[in-house]
Amino acid sequence: MLGLQSGTTPPLVSTGLRLAFDEQSQSHVHAEQPICPVSASLSVDLLAQINQQKDEYEEFLVAQKEQLRRALAERWQRHYRSLLAAAEESAGRRLHDKKAEIESASRRCAELESQLVRLRTESMAWQSKAMAEQATAVSLHAQLQQASAAAASAKGQAIEECCEESPVEDGESAYVDPFRTPGMPERPCLSCRRNPASFVLLPCRHLCLCFACESASAAGERCPACGCFRKGSLQVSLC
Numbered sequence: 001m002l003g004l005q006s007g008t009t010p011p012l013v014s015t016g017l018r019l020a021f022d023e024q025s026q027s028h029v030h031a032e033q034p035i036c037p038v039s040a041s042l043s044v045d046l047l048a049q050i051n052q053q054k055d056e057y058e059e060f061l062v063a064q065k066e067q068l069r070r071a072l073a074e075r076w077q078r079h080y081r082s083l084l085a086a087a088e089e090s091a092g093r094r095l096h097d098k099k100a101e102i103e104s105a106s107r108r109c110a111e112l113e114s115q116l117v118r119l120r121t122e123s124m125a126w127q128s129k130a131m132a133e134q135a136t137a138v139s140l141h142a143q144l145q146q147a148s149a150a151a152a153s154a155k156g157q158a159i160e161e162c163c164e165e166s167p168v169e170d171g172e173s174a175y176v177d178p179f180r181t182p183g184m185p186e187r188p189c190l191s192c193r194r195n196p197a198s199f200v201l202l203p204c205r206h207l208c209l210c211f212a213c214e215s216a217s218a219a220g221e222r223c224p225a226c227g228c229f230r231k232g233s234l235q236v237s238l239c
Contacts (some may be wrong), residue, residue: 137234140200144207144236189213190224201225202232209233 185196187207195210206225209217214233223230 133234136202136205137236140205140207140234140236143205191217198237199233199235201230202234204228204230207236211235 187197189195189197189210190208191213192210195212197207197210199209199211199214200207201209201223204223204226206223208223208225214235217230221230222228
C-alpha cells in the first residue's frame with residue numbers, strides 16, 4: 001500500500017490557497033524587483049569611492065615621494081655646496097701659501113742673481129787691478145834690473161876711476177853722499193836709513209821703505225822720496 005502510494009502521483013486539488021500563494025509570490029517578486037537597481041547603484045558608488053580613495057592615496061604617495069625626493073636632493077645639494085665651499089677655501093689657502101712661497105723664492109733668486117752680478121763685477125775689477133799691479137811689478141822689476149845694472153856699471157867705472165885718481169881726489173869723492181855712513185846698505189830705507197829698502201810705494205813707484213817702516217806706516221802718508229800721497233805698496237826682492 002505504501003509502495004503504491006509513493007509511486008503514484010496524487011491528484012491535484014484546486015483550492016483557494018494555491019491561488020493565494022501564487023498571488024503572494026507574484027507580489028513578493030514584484031516587491032523585490034525595485035530593490036536590485038538600488039543595490040547595484042550602491043555597489044557602483046562604493047567602487048567609485050574606493051577607486052577615488054585609491055587614486056587619492058596614490059597621488060598622496062606620489063606627492064610624498066616627490067617631496068621626499070626634493071628634500072633629499074636639496075639636502076644633498078647643501079651638503080655638496082658645503083663640501084665644495086670647504087674645498088675651495090682650502091684650495092684658496094694653499095694657493096695663497098704657494099703664491100707667497102713663489103714670491104719669496106723669486107725675491108731670493110733676484111737677490112742671489114744681484115749678488116752674483118756684484119761678485120762677478122768685483123772679481124773682474126780685482127782681476128783687472130791684479131793684472132795692472134802685475135804689469136806694474138814687472139815694469140818696476142825691469143826698471144830695478146836696469147838700475148842695478150847701471151849702478152854696477154857705474155860702480156865699476158868709479159872703482160876704475162878711483163884707481164887712476166890721486167889720494168886727494170879719492171878723499172874728495174868720499175863726501176859725495178853726506179848722509180851715507182859706514183855699514184849703510186846700498187839702497188837704504190829713506191825713513192830709518194838702517195835697513196835696505198824693499199817696498200815700492202804706489203803710485204809714485206819709489207823704492208824707499210824697508211819692511212819695518214812700511215809696516216808702521218799707513219795709506220795716505222807721503223812718500224819720503226817725492227812727497228806724494230801713497231795709495232799702496234809692493235814688496236820687491238832684489239837678488
